[in-house]
Amino acid sequence: MFAFIVKRVAQALLVMMIIGFIGFAIKHNFGDPVRDLVGQRVTPEERAEIRERLGLNDPFFVQYGRFLKNAVQGDLGRSFFFKKPAMDIIMQKAPATLELVFASACIIVFLSVPLGIFCAIRPRHWFSRFTMGGSIVGVSMPVFLTAILLIYVFSVELGWLPSYGRGETVTLFGWWKSGLLTADGLEHLIMPSIALSSIMLPLFIRLIRSEMMEVLESEYVKYAWAKGIKPSRVWIVHAFKNTLLPVITVGGVQLGIMVAFTILTETVFNWQGMGAMFIESVERADTSLMVAYLVFVGFIFVLVNTLVDIIYGLINPMVRVAGRK
Amino acid sequence: MKRFHSGIRYLVLLALVFAALVVSGCADSKKEETKSEAEKAEPQQQAETTTSLTVAMDAIPVSLDPHVQLSGGMLQYSHLVFDPLVRWTQDMEIEPRLAESWEQIDPTTLRFKLRKGVKFHSGNEFTAEDVVYTLERLKKSDDFKGLFEPFEKAVAVDSHTVDLITKKPYGLTLAMSTYIFPLDKKFYEGKDEIVKSGPSFANENESGTGPYVVTKYVPGEQLVLNEYDGYWTERGNVEELVVKAIPNAPARVAALLSKDVDFIMPVPPTDMKRIEETEGLKLTTLPGSRIITLQLNQERRPEFQNQKVRQAIVYAIDNVGIVKKIMKGFGTPAAQQGPKGYAGYLEELQPRYDLEKAKQLMKDAGYENGFECTMIAPNNRYVNDAKIAEAVVSMLSKIGIKVNLKTMPKAQYWDQFDARSADIQMIGWHSDTEDSANFSEFLVMCPSKETGYGQYNSGEYCNPKVDELVIASQSETDMAKRAEMLQEVERLLFEDAAFVPLHWQNLAWASKDNMNTEVIVNTMNFPYFGDLVVE
Numbered sequence: 001m002f003a004f005i006v007k008r009v010a011q012a013l014l015v016m017m018i019i020g021f022i023g024f025a026i027k028h029n030f031g032d033p034v035r036d037l038v039g040q041r042v043t044p045e046e047r048a049e050i051r052e053r054l055g056l057n058d059p060f061f062v063q064y065g066r067f068l069k070n071a072v073q074g075d076l077g078r079s080f081f082f083k084k085p086a087m088d089i090i091m092q093k094a095p096a097t098l099e100l101v102f103a104s105a106c107i108i109v110f111l112s113v114p115l116g117i118f119c120a121i122r123p124r125h126w127f128s129r130f131t132m133g134g135s136i137v138g139v140s141m142p143v144f145l146t147a148i149l150l151i152y153v154f155s156v157e158l159g160w161l162p163s164y165g166r167g168e169t170v171t172l173f174g175w176w177k178s179g180l181l182t183a184d185g186l187e188h189l190i191m192p193s194i195a196l197s198s199i200m201l202p203l204f205i206r207l208i209r210s211e212m213m214e215v216l217e218s219e220y221v222k223y224a225w226a227k228g229i230k231p232s233r234v235w236i237v238h239a240f241k242n243t244l245l246p247v248i249t250v251g252g253v254q255l256g257i258m259v260a261f262t263i264l265t266e267t268v269f270n271w272q273g274m275g276a277m278f279i280e281s282v283e284r285a286d287t288s289l290m291v292a293y294l295v296f297v298g299f300i301f302v303l304v305n306t307l308v309d310i311i312y313g314l315i316n317p318m319v320r321v322a323g324r325k
Numbered sequence: 326m327k328r329f330h331s332g333i334r335y336l337v338l339l340a341l342v343f344a345a346l347v348v349s350g351c352a353d354s355k356k357e358e359t360k361s362e363a364e365k366a367e368p369q370q371q372a373e374t375t376t377s378l379t380v381a382m383d384a385i386p387v388s389l390d391p392h393v394q395l396s397g398g399m400l401q402y403s404h405l406v407f408d409p410l411v412r413w414t415q416d417m418e419i420e421p422r423l424a425e426s427w428e429q430i431d432p433t434t435l436r437f438k439l440r441k442g443v444k445f446h447s448g449n450e451f452t453a454e455d456v457v458y459t460l461e462r463l464k465k466s467d468d469f470k471g472l473f474e475p476f477e478k479a480v481a482v483d484s485h486t487v488d489l490i491t492k493k494p495y496g497l498t499l500a501m502s503t504y505i506f507p508l509d510k511k512f513y514e515g516k517d518e519i520v521k522s523g524p525s526f527a528n529e530n531e532s533g534t535g536p537y538v539v540t541k542y543v544p545g546e547q548l549v550l551n552e553y554d555g556y557w558t559e560r561g562n563v564e565e566l567v568v569k570a571i572p573n574a575p576a577r578v579a580a581l582l583s584k585d586v587d588f589i590m591p592v593p594p595t596d597m598k599r600i601e602e603t604e605g606l607k608l609t610t611l612p613g614s615r616i617i618t619l620q621l622n623q624e625r626r627p628e629f630q631n632q633k634v635r636q637a638i639v640y641a642i643d644n645v646g647i648v649k650k651i652m653k654g655f656g657t658p659a660a661q662q663g664p665k666g667y668a669g670y671l672e673e674l675q676p677r678y679d680l681e682k683a684k685q686l687m688k689d690a691g692y693e694n695g696f697e698c699t700m701i702a703p704n705n706r707y708v709n710d711a712k713i714a715e716a717v718v719s720m721l722s723k724i725g726i727k728v729n730l731k732t733m734p735k736a737q738y739w740d741q742f743d744a745r746s747a748d749i750q751m752i753g754w755h756s757d758t759e760d761s762a763n764f765s766e767f768l769v770m771c772p773s774k775e776t777g778y779g780q781y782n783s784g785e786y787c788n789p790k791v792d793e794l795v796i797a798s799q800s801e802t803d804m805a806k807r808a809e810m811l812q813e814v815e816r817l818l819f820e821d822a823a824f825v826p827l828h829w830q831n832l833a834w835a836s837k838d839n840m841n842t843e844v845i846v847n848t849m850n851f852p853y854f855g856d857l858v859v860e
Contacts, residue, residue: 029737030736030737031735031736031739031740032736032739032740035736035739035740036736037394037521038394038467038468038521042468042471043777043780049467050467054522078522078523080521081544081545082544082545083388083521083522083524083525083528084524084544148575151576151579151583152579155580155582155583155585156579156582156583159583159584162583162585163576163579163580163583163585164381164571164576164580164585165569165585267572267573268573268576269576270569270570270571270572270573270576270580272546277545280545280572283572283705283734283735284736285736
């Protein structure tokens with residue numbers, strides 16, 4: 001067991017080193033951060049001087065070594081633009097992104113389950129056909145287009161919903177700025193979360209429908225019918241429960257993709273989260289913040305995966321056995 | 326079994342992400358307590374009658390320290406929280422602000438009488454010492470020291486009289502005073518380090534004499550300002566001004582169309598018609614002074630050393646058409662550097678598109694069969710920059726010049742520009758001094774490390790006569806003579822086809838129609854929100 005854990009942690013460290021190295025290696029291709037800090041008339045000599053002061057002229061491995069040394073202590077560098085440690089900025093922006101992802105996930109779960117079940121049970125019903133047709137449109141429309149259409153209809157033409165930003169927020173735990181607890185914040189959340197869920201929702205409806213239809217054909221469901229169990233119990237307990245497992249599996253994978261789509265959604269709605277922050281840091285050539293974002297996201301995934309693997313090993317020894325082969 | 330495990334994995338993942346964030350964030354909250362005073366102060370309780378205005382811009386100020394960057398955004402901010410000694414009016418006249426009057430007492434000294442009874446936001450009295458201090462600090466700023474190079478020092482004659490002394494006679498002393506926004510010496514002194522990429526006292530705190538006081542500043546997101554009770558003069562009626570950053574142009578327009586914000590700048594040309602036609606909104610435009618040009622590199626391309634080839638290129642490019650079709654009329658076709666109203670402007674220099682003449686010139690130069698060359702342009706720096714570059718490529722193909730164009734984001738563009746990595750390079754220029762000479766100093770004078778001139782002259786154009794005239798104009802204090810010299814410069818550049826002038830970008834602001842937007846805007850793009858009156 002101990003050997004297994006040591007091996008997993010060593011692997012995780014190696015992966016982190018590689019992520020940091022790649023992030024660090026590409027940052028030079030995004031332009032000169034000094035250029036964004038100064039006005040147009042500052043001479044090349046003065047810019048070089050500023051670069052020197054910021055330590056940007058040091059050889060690559062000196063910079064990388066310094067970065068590693070600080071990163072081990074939890075310091076991922078300092079954003080040139082925000083003039084603050086990069087981690088502070090990321091922590092400040094993370095709640096917005098997580099709340100958006102959370103709201104979209106809720107929409108997906110609460111809509112795709114009933115719709116998917118209905119379409120499986122009554123495949124020929126007009127509403128099922130309508131839902132299936134609609135889901136084709138939804139899945140083939142890019143997120144930013146959906147977002148712009150929503151803004152156009154509900155903000156510009158009808159004037160019902162606010163078009164940008166997070167609205168009023170309240171502070172929880174002293175740092176988590178939440179928009180979920182105010183009416184204004186919730187109003188601002190409606191369109192971005194719909195836009196973000198628009199890609200995944202049709203996918204899940206179709207997935208639940210097809211899995212459910214498959215399960216409904218299985219022997220044990222036929223047996224349940226033969227026993228004379230009432231339909232609602234067969235659908236929900238016998239059929240749907242067994243549909244869920246593959247859906248959750250796909251859901252886990254899709255969560256990562258959803259985080260990627262927040263970049264587009266956040267930009268269009270001016271949602272002040274990590275996605276918009278990342279895009280802006282690329283535009284401003286704020287390279288230290290870019291690298292910090294990559295490392296931070298990478299770190300969470302590596303950490304979680306490592307912990308999950310270790311816990312798996314504890315729960316199910318078969319994983320370890322498989323690993324030894 | 327396999328499927329079941331993936332489900333658990335997913336749940337654990339979510340829980341851990343959440344836990345990690347809460348833990349690391351708690352450590353964070355302690356730091357927040359030591360935040361700047363500006364951020365600590367809660368916005369005052371809003372009375373029912375509060376006139377609040379929300380302005381959406383592409384970016385908000387990068388700092389509260391006006392000397393940290395010389396950029397349009399920082400100067401816009403300076404006009405809100407600070408006051409200059411003098412400022413430009415909409416018709417490019419100088420009007421008094423903190424300076425009541427001024428006189429030239431000898432060729433190198435301009436004496437200002439300062440306004441009495443003006444107080445900074447901190448409550449300190451504004452005196453001549455503050456002006457002396459501000460000039461000293463400007464000369465320490467990486468960004469501003471170049472602009473203030475001709476200045477020797479400021480001397481306080483008495484508590485409300487100050488002399489600005491230049492090293493040599495200098496014709497732009499008064500114009501440069503529009504950049505002197507006196508800072509509160511007592512407030513800043515001792516902790517006034519100018520820091521570009523780290524925290525500093527001045528980055529987070531302010532004390533100016535301007536119409537607004539900063540109550541909340543979240544970098545990259547928003548700036549909240551409240552009116553300053555002790556302001557020294559009549560002002561508009563906006564009591565709370567909220568400046569929001571909405572970098573995405575369509576999102577900015579949508580925010581205005583849905584009335585979520587009251588005022589936006591800049592306005593993308595594609596949405597102007599729509600805004601004009603919308604009930605309750607209005608569009609205000611002014612001709613701008615940022616010239617968009619192409620530079621033809623003579624060191625990389627021997628063909629460009631030939632005056633006829635350069636002229637042929639200028640004749641081949643239909644810049645009137647570009648303004649009409651691509652810019653949708655949102656620009657003024659140019660044939661010289663400085664726009665109308667600038668000292669060097671010559672009415673007779675007009676755009677000269679003539680394809681036949683261009684072909685003839687190519688023939689005369691011996692390049693009837695044309696040649697191939699490279700070109701670079703940014704794709705997110707100027708209005709429609711990439712589209713303009715593409716149009717130029719197709720126009721030049723008509724006279725046999727095959728151009729290989731590469732466009733890129735501005736973050737990467739300027740390094741390429743500095744490296745002179747292509748034969749034709751696009752650059753736009755706005756004169757910091759609102760004066761003609763500035764264009765020549767940076768864009769067409771012989772590039773030289775020693776003199777510092779021609780820093781952005783990637784065409785490597787070098788004409789000693791132009792250099793001579795521009796340098797002479799710097800110390801000429803007779804404005805009529807000075808204008809004559811600068812006009813001669815424009816004429817020389819025009820005849821020589823030193824560069825390809827395209828157009829001056831217009832400026833546009835869009836707002837609800839219950840305010841006097843047209844009065845507060847100007848060609849420098851520093852809207853004087855302090856004067857805004859909302860009905």
